[in-house]
Amino acid sequence: MPTEEIVKSGVERLPMWEMYPGFWAYTRWIIYAIAVVVVAVFVYGWWQRIQAYRLGRKAEGALDAKGARAGELLRYWIAQLKVIKETYQGTFHLLIFWGFVVLFIGTALTVLDEDFWRLLTGNKFIHGNFYVIFSFLLDLFGLLAIVGIVLAMFRRYVTKPKGLDNKSEDATLLLFILAILVTGFLTEGARIGVVMGAKGLNNVGYEASSFVGFGLGKLFGDSPALHKLFWTVHILISLAFVALIPYTKALHIFSTAGSIFTHSLKPKGKIIEPIPDMMERMEKGEEVELGYKRLENLTWREILQLDACTRCGRCQDQCPAYNTGKHLSPKEFIQATKNYWQAKWAAKRDAQVELSGKPAEGAAEAVPEGGKFLLKVEAAMNGEEPAVVGYVDSKVLWDCTNCMACMNACPVMIEHVPLITAMRRELAMEFDDSEAACKTFFKNMDTNCNPWGMNPGDRAKWAAEDGLPTVFDNPEYEYLFFIGCMGAFDAKAIKANRAFAKILKEAGVNFAILGEMEFCCGDSMRRLGNEASFQAIIAMFKSTCTDAGLDPTFKGKKVVTLCPHGYNCLKHEYPDFGFEWQVFHYTELLNQLVKSGKIKLKGGNGKTAVYHDSCFLSRYNDLTAEPRELLAAAGYRVMEPERRELKTFCCGAGGGRVWLEEHIDEANGIYRINNVRADEVVGVGAQNIVTACPFCGMMFDEACKRSSLEKAMESQRLVDLAELLAENMVVKEPKAE
Ligand code: SF4
Ligand code: SF4
CATH class of the missing domain: 1.10.1060 (Fumarate Reductase Iron-sulfur Protein; Chain B, domain 2)
Incomplete structure (x- = not known):
């Protein structure tokens, strides 16, 4: 129906609304003029901001793989999948965000309907049942957004969690959004009041779909002046908000989209890039x-x-x-x-x-x-x-x-x-x-290529005693067993590596070690910032391999190691230097061997075990299921600490910190990280405290020796998963001669 007829009929029960009812004829054009200024201020703000981003250098690959990046945007910006991981904050943010998105779409459709379609055709497309549903949704999402704002304010100003600091920009943003939402409802209510006055209450039943505005409309009654007041305030606040987005905290609506769209799409474990050439x-x-x-x-x-x-x-x-x-x-x-x-x-x-x-x-x-x-x-x-x-x-x-x-x-x-x-x-x-300890570490690495400055000739001592084959003894090996510095020199880690080698032999895995030729992988060196020495280690390792007649790319070979730090480094970082091997953590390989029946575990021992997730396995490589499956296969009842899997709490050793002094002052609330973590894991009360990382093992070992855990440790033991599995492995009878 043409709009003029609708307007003329006055009392028709046609569901639609008038955008500028009773306003001065030129109101529309004044709003257009203000909108042009708003858009100009908005665009200028972003232009300036983009210039400020461009103070940085080129970001290689930040805009490649646009399809995958669009998917990230959909998941993390639109669907807010990471935001929602914290239930309370996630819920209110989702309510505000989606409330705003729906209201934005509603406003855009209304502008299109009133300011383009109607001007061009004389008709409106938002009417009838569409109008009824449209009005209902806008009221619903507007109300939910207000609930979201109230929840956000409650958290920020009443419960005040420790990690949240308050700045005036936070309150300004929340109040700004609240003002837009509230004045939106007031405007709607006053408009419905006017329509009720013109058409009679019985003829505007369709407006009940605007369930908030309808109630307010009855309250306000037929007051065109009130409607004009609310309408003007609402439009001006909304336009001011849009103009100010690039200059206020509201810019995060878009800057977060930029951050999500351009974040690294590489595997999580590959977060450190080499300095080019x-x-x-x-x-x-x-x-x-x-x-x-x-x-x-x-x-x-x-x-x-x-x-x-x-x-x-x-x-x-x-x-x-x-x-x-x-x-x-x-x-x-x-x-x-x-x-x-x-x-x-x-x-x-x-x-x-x-x-x-x-x-x-x-x-x-x-x-x-x-x-x-x-x-x-x-x-x-x-x-x-x-x-x-x-x-x-x-x-x-x-x-x-x-x-x-x-x-x-x-x-x-x-x-x-x-x-x-x-x-x-x-x-x-x-x-x-850097601290003295760090300098000592760098020196030891530079001279002897291990953190303690031990004789590199002793690197393969225990392995030789156990008769592990080297790559020269067994050039057709399938798995290169990379022992690592901890596995070579630390007594506890040696025990775990020996247990793993025993399992490999029992399962008939074709493996070999590098022996004295093995180098430190350099992970700590790199993470402590000494990229030059890290790259020098790799160059030295490659030339040693070449001199020994080995392929320095290890193309087609598989590598297995107990150390999650070495695992991550060899798997994700070495390929930047020409390595073409496939790297496994020992929990992955053992899980395969158990599942394929190459290792038989006794099972059914009825004991309990709690597993501590290493950061470099869980967060860096999503390896959380394998260790638990292995424990279950060996018959342990797996108990869990509160912080686990991707939310595990670090043992304090990563990033090279294991080689540095950790400042503690418990009287003033400064604690050792490993002590805090050990208290949590020991507190679970399982008989076995299981790690799958030599660094975690070392940090826990130290923490569990404190007198405060003495009693608990009488009934609990700290053990590496490899040792536990070796204990529970069914050893095949040697064949009779
Ligand atoms: S970096 Fe900023 S946005 Fe990200 S979690 Fe920390 S405080 Fe929040
Ligand atoms: S120690 Fe803190 S800053 Fe460093 S990686 Fe862990 S959470 Fe991030």
């Missing part, structure tokens, strides 16, 4: 940027990620360093780096300084607070006091165990660990800013 360029005497110390070192993707951080605190809640009272909070780390970027951006915008931090020609010496240095040590090296904000303290960087709990928790895919590693590179290689 580092060795070659260094050999040629070229200047190589070793780590991050200036804004230009960051990529635009990393800057975009900083901007996407909403300070939700989920990373901090999971961080073992933060939760044991250390200097590091991943949230604050991201915020400090972001402050630095913003200070540099402001400085550049004001043309006070060049990006390098030097005052621009003719500009005043003053540099905005925090704008000059990224690393505190950089300021010190320049003989200056670092600014209060916008620098990262080296203590913060050294505290990180690389456990990846922060990245696993972050709903917007911010990648903390690569950023921390890049800054550590600067500390380790450029500024020599």
Whole structure:
């Protein structure tokens, strides 16, 4: 029906609404003019922001594989699959987000209907049953969004969880959204009141689908003045909100989409990238940027990620360093780096300084607070006091165990660990800013290629005693058993490796070891920031293999190891240096052997076991089921600690931290990470505390020897999964001669 007829009929029971009922004829055009200004302010804000992202360098591959990236956007931005993992926060965020999305779609359709379709054709397409359903959905989602805002405010201002800090921008955003929603309902109510007055209550029953507005309409009655007031306030607040998005916390609606769309699509375990052609360029005497110390070192993707951080605190809640009272909070780390970027951006915008931090020609010496240095040590090296904000303290960087709990928790895919590693590179290689223990570790690695500086000739001692074949004894091996430094020199790890070798023999696996030729994989070296030595180790290993007549790419070979750190490094990082092997953790191989019947386990022992997930198995490689399946197959009743699988709590050894001193001051709330974790796992009360990582084993061993656990450990024992399985393996009778 043409709109004029609807309007003329006045009392018809036709479900539709009037956008500008009773307004001055030019109201529509005034709104259009304001909307043009709003769009201009919005676009300018984003243009500026994008220029600020572009202060970073090129981000290789950040926009490749667009189909896969669109899928990520769908999962994590639209469906909010990571946000919802925390039930309370996830629920209210989902209500607000989806409330807003539906209202946005509703508004867009209304504008299309009223300001385009009606102007062009004289008709409206939102009427009849469509109008009824449309109105109902808008009211429903608007109401749910208000519930979401109330829940968010309750958490932020009443329950006040520890990890959540409050800034005025948080309250402003929540109140802004609330104001839009509330004035939207008030406008709707007043409009329905006016329509009721014009058509009579009995003729507007269809408006009951706007169940909130209908009730308000009855309350307000026929008051065109009230409607105009609410309408004007609602439209102006909504337009102001849109204009201010790029300048306020509301920008996270879009910056988070950018962060999710551009995050690394590589396997989770491959989060550290090599410095391109580092060795070659260094050999040629070229200047190589070793780590991050200036804004230009960051990529635009990393800057975009900083901007996407909403300070939700989920990373901090999971961080073992933060939760044991250390200097590091991943949230604050991201915020400090972001402050630095913003200070540099402001400085550049004001043309006070060049990006390098030097005052621009003719500009005043003053540099905005925090704008000059990224690393505190950089300021010190320049003989200056670092600014209060916008620098990262080296203590913060050294505290990180690389456990990846922060990245696993972050709903917007911010990648903390690569950023921390890049800054550590600067500390380790450029500024020599590392603890004495770290320097000793580097020295031992450089001289003897193992963390303790042990005689490399002893690396294969126990393996030789046990008669394990080397690659020269058995060149047709299927599995290269990579023993690793812990497996070579640490008594507890040797026990586990021996047990594993026993199982391999029993299962008839065709394997060999590298023997004295084996090197440290270099994982700790790399994660402590010494990329140069890491790459030197690999180069040395390759040339040793070549000299010995082995294929240095190990193409087509399989590798198995007990150490999750070595496993991750060999599997995900060595291929960057030409290795073409296939790498397995021993729990994967044993699980295959049990399932294929090559290993028989006794089962039915009725004992209990609690398994501690290593970060490098669970979060880095999603290996959580295999160890549990093996325990169950061996007849153990598996008990679980509260923090497990992808939410496991680190033992404190990762990221090279195992070689550093851990500052503790329990009286002031600073604890050892391994003690906190051991207390939790021992507290489960299982007879066997099972690890599948030599580093976790070592950290637990130390923690379980404390007097506070003495009693509990009388009835519990710490054991590696390989040992437990070897104990429970059915050993075949030797064939009679
Ligand atoms: S990797 Fe672990 S220790 Fe490092 S910041 Fe993230 S949560 Fe904290
Ligand atoms: S980094 Fe991610 S998890 Fe941490 S506060 Fe920012 S948005 Fe939240």
